[in-house]
Amino acid sequence: MTNVAAAELNYHHYPLAKYDRDIVNAIPFHRELHEQLLAAIEAHFDVNKNYQVLDLGVGTGLTTELTKNYLPQSTFTVVDFSSKMLQRAKQRLGSANIEYILGDYSLLNFDHQYNLVTSVIGLHHQDSAGKRALFKKIYKLLKPGGLFILGDLMTSANPHLSAANTAYHYHHLVEQATDEQTLTDWAHHHLFLNQLDTIEDHQQWLEDAGFKVEVAFQQWNTVLLVCRK
Numbered sequence: 505m506t507n508v509a510a511a512e513l514n515y516h517h518y519p520l521a522k523y524d525r526d527i528v529n530a531i532p533f534h535r536e537l538h539e540q541l542l543a544a545i546e547a548h549f550d551v552n553k554n555y556q557v558l559d560l561g562v563g564t565g566l567t568t569e570l571t572k573n574y575l576p577q578s579t580f581t582v583v584d585f586s587s588k589m590l591q592r593a594k595q596r597l598g599s600a601n602i603e604y605i606l607g608d609y610s611l612l613n614f615d616h617q618y619n620l621v622t623s624v625i626g627l628h629h630q631d632s633a634g635k636r637a638l639f640k641k642i643y644k645l646l647k648p649g650g651l652f653i654l655g656d657l658m659t660s661a662n663p664h665l666s667a668a669n670t671a672y673h674y675h676h677l678v679e680q681a682t683d684e685q686t687l688t689d690w691a692h693h694h695l696f697l698n699q700l701d702t703i704e705d706h707q708q709w710l711e712d713a714g715f716k717v718e719v720a721f722q723q724w725n726t727v728l729l730v731c732r733k
């Protein structure tokens with residue numbers, strides 16, 4: 505289940521240029537996460553081929569822009585339940601070889617199969633049962649040999665590590681926020697809206713769904729998992 509409605513995320517009153525800056529600043533290692541995502545895509549896909557790619561929680565399109573630039577022959581489907589975000593993604597990504605879907609990915613029925621499913625900072629509003637169900641759904645959506653690349657915030661099963669990583673995350677928010685309102689927004693989002701699970705649970709649930717999982721990046725609560733069908 506998704507634990508928030510799109511409206512609770514406040515994107516409708518967020519100036520979008522500020523949002524683009526803020527997502528990069530508020531998520532520790534957002535840039536490094538994307539470098540590793542591209543490295544994984546580079547290792548598994550041929551730039552000259554046409555793949556079917558699905559991005560869950562496209563936001564303003566920062567992740568899909570990188571993937572689309574790297575795989576220019578491929579066909580993209582992107583999903584978001586915020587019309588405002590989808591509108592901004594359209595401005596960024598254009599209309600060639602891309603389908604936009606407004607809706608909650610946990611409720612949608614997709615009628616295609618994909619070579620690559622990505623989601624970066626897009627699944628942490630699912631509760632634990634929702635993540636488990638989604639991993640099974642994504643496994644079925646992938647073609648044999650397909651890849652699911654999941655970049656997101658995850659805690660640790662080790663309570664000491666988990667406490668330290670959460671402290672680092674808040675310290676990062678305080679350091680990066682440009683003003684008090686931005687800090688309040690980010691801290692509220694992280695404390696009350698995000699629903700983080702441990703990296704160990706993510707790995708277990710992905711393996712239960714059938715994936716072979718590799719941890720491609722892990723720093724504080726920021727993790728990239730590369731999951732092969």
Ligand SMILES: C[S@@+](CC[C@H](N)C(=O)[O-])C[C@H]1O[C@@H](n2cnc3c(N)ncnc32)[C@H](O)[C@@H]1O
Pocket residue numbers: 506510513527560561562563564565566567568583584585586589607608609610623624625626627629
């Ligand atoms: C924080 S953005 C990240 C976008 C991009 N990957 C990046 O890193 O900049 C995640 C997006 O996921 C969307 N989202 C969250 N839960 C969703 C759901 N259940 N269905 C569809 N979209 C969802 C939010 O509206 C938001 O736009």
